[in-house]
Amino acid sequence: MNMNQEIKELKENELISNVSRLFKEGYRLVQISCSKSDKLQLDYSFDKEYFLLNLRLFLSLENPEVQSITDIYWSAFTYENELHDLFGIHVREINVDFKGNFYRIQEDAPFLNSDSIQHGGKE
Amino acid sequence: MASRTIIPFGPQHPVLPEPIHLDLVIEDEKVIEAVPSFGFVHRGLELLVGKKDFHQMVYIAERICGICSMIHGMGICYGIEHIMKIDVPERAKYLRVIWSEMSRIHSHLLWLGLAADAAGYESLFMHCWRIREKLLEIIEATTGGRVIFGVCKVGGTRRDIANSDIHGILITLKDIEKDYQNISKVFRDDYTINHRFSNVGFLSKKDAFELGAVGPTLRASGVSVDMRKTGYSAYRHLEFEALTENSEDCYGRCMVRVREIFQSFNLIYQAAEKLPNGPVDIKVTGNPEGEYFTRLEQPRGEVVYYIKGNGTQNLERFRARTPTFANIGPLVRMLSGCDLADVPVIVLSIDPCISCAER
Numbered sequence: 001m002n003m004n005q006e007i008k009e010l011k012e013n014e015l016i017s018n019v020s021r022l023f024k025e026g027y028r029l030v031q032i033s034c035s036k037s038d039k040l041q042l043d044y045s046f047d048k049e050y051f052l053l054n055l056r057l058f059l060s061l062e063n064p065e066v067q068s069i070t071d072i073y074w075s076a077f078t079y080e081n082e083l084h085d086l087f088g089i090h091v092r093e094i095n096v097d098f099k100g101n102f103y104r105i106q107e108d109a110p111f112l113n114s115d116s117i118q119h120g121g122k123e
Numbered sequence: 124m125a126s127r128t129i130i131p132f133g134p135q136h137p138v139l140p141e142p143i144h145l146d147l148v149i150e151d152e153k154v155i156e157a158v159p160s161f162g163f164v165h166r167g168l169e170l171l172v173g174k175k176d177f178h179q180m181v182y183i184a185e186r187i188c189g190i191c192s193m194i195h196g197m198g199i200c201y202g203i204e205h206i207m208k209i210d211v212p213e214r215a216k217y218l219r220v221i222w223s224e225m226s227r228i229h230s231h232l233l234w235l236g237l238a239a240d241a242a243g244y245e246s247l248f249m250h251c252w253r254i255r256e257k258l259l260e261i262i263e264a265t266t267g268g269r270v271i272f273g274v275c276k277v278g279g280t281r282r283d284i285a286n287s288d289i290h291g292i293l294i295t296l297k298d299i300e301k302d303y304q305n306i307s308k309v310f311r312d313d314y315t316i317n318h319r320f321s322n323v324g325f326l327s328k329k330d331a332f333e334l335g336a337v338g339p340t341l342r343a344s345g346v347s348v349d350m351r352k353t354g355y356s357a358y359r360h361l362e363f364e365a366l367t368e369n370s371e372d373c374y375g376r377c378m379v380r381v382r383e384i385f386q387s388f389n390l391i392y393q394a395a396e397k398l399p400n401g402p403v404d405i406k407v408t409g410n411p412e413g414e415y416f417t418r419l420e421q422p423r424g425e426v427v428y429y430i431k432g433n434g435t436q437n438l439e440r441f442r443a444r445t446p447t448f449a450n451i452g453p454l455v456r457m458l459s460g461c462d463l464a465d466v467p468v469i470v471l472s473i474d475p476c477i478s479c480a481e482r
Contacts (some may be wrong), residue, residue: 005415005416023333028332028333028335028348029335030335030418030427030444030449031427031444031449033429033442033444035429035431035439035440035442036162037439038439042427045416045427047348050350050352050353052416052418054416073333073334073335074333074334074452074456075333075334075335075451075452075455075456076335076452077452078448078451078452085162088394096158098160101160102160102161102162102164103161103162103165103481104160104161104163105162105167106167110167110170111169111170113455
């Protein structure tokens with residue numbers, strides 16, 4: 001399978017400069033996702049000529065916060081509102097902030113508070 | 124300055140088979156801004172990784188959506204197979220392509236029917252779905268299901284198509300293609316359809332790329348990106364090009380789908396001709412440990428799965444970024460500045476699948 005991909009770990013304060021660089025280099029924003037373990041793992045995925053570059057950063061489970069990239073990639077507001085609604089991550093300076101109403105769900109941050117997402121049982 | 128009014132669009136609307144809500148800020152008859160919101164059918168399927176083992180998660184993934192079920196199942200299988208370094212038998216790879224392309228044809232025919240209905244062509248709508256029904260019969264005969272195929276599994280496929288049956292299937296497909304040829308002419312040449320879809324829902328090449336559009340929405344703006352070109356499954360052995368249009372409007376998105384149906388027929392013929400003999404699955408032992416991003420081409424565009432295994436039967440994380448979710452930003456941009464009367468056509472033009480977007 002020809003699916004080239006790379007994961008690059010960053011610190012939170014390096015995110016914006018790296019995303020800006022990728023925008024200038026002609027990368028397309030593919031997705032932003034979050035995974036919970038003992039920390040929150042954020043993956044920002046970008047594509048250029050079928051090469052997938054993932055910028056990864058980790059946030060603590062308590063009061064997770066990250067800077068928005070919507071100044072660079074305008075349409076990232078969907079992913080960032082999803083991060084807020086499902087994982088309770090506060091995204092600073094997001095261009096279209098739904099303030100928790102992007103997904104009309106009953107529970108706040110269900111993916112952050114659920115234990116079922118991590119460490120499945122049987123060996 | 125004219126006064127501004129907010130008009131709620133959806134979650135119930137004739138062009139929306141599934142619920143999404145848009146607040147349309149209008150000035151006279153022009154849409155100034157569209158603010159989307161979701162969550163009416165959010166199911167939290169991704170959380171089931173803690174309760175279902177990785178084999179069962181294939182069934183869950185297929186149920187993300189009733190139209191793209193085959194490729195959802197295939198996507199999670201690919202990710203797990205890559206992590207576990209499983210080499211799927213060649214015959215299974217070709218069968219996956221055949222079923223994927225059947226899935227694409229039936230999805231596009233469904234959309235063309237809805238588009239015809241939105242343009243006021245009820246008989247054309249019925250013809251599209253009549254043809255689609257014939258294809259669903261082949262899918263049912265070969266997989267046992269009409270929309271949820273259930274044929275993909277980690278390590279290959281659950282079913283085979285006998286070589287003796289392939290010939291008959293190809294004859295039926297050629298009949299369907301001939302029938303479709305007549306219908307496609309209406310979409311291509313009819314004045315009313317052309318007039319209804321052209322210069323509506325404009326999305327420039329630059330915007331389509333920068334806003335992260337995918338699938339026919341991206342390709343209709345002249346950007347040649349099709350994940351099948353990465354060569355996953357047996358696509359590397361087949362000849363095809365990513366189909367693009369340059370009109371950057373709803374008509375372009377319609378034409379990409381019209382042409383992709385012919386391309387899918389062709390890919391099925393190629394795959395059937397090259398279908399190797401041999402087993403369709405291999406035994407899978409052990410549990411996945413590692414992570415992988417899988418990207419495939421759904422009928423609506425690029426889909427991304429992030430799969431992370433921790434050595435147990437349960438995945439640690441399964442995340443699906445579906446094409447409709449990626450096309451929401453571009454949709455909002457298309458709606459800004461359009462006429463209120465064009466909103467239904469523009470929303471329809473991205474082929475919205477809300478059950479995919481909400482997972």
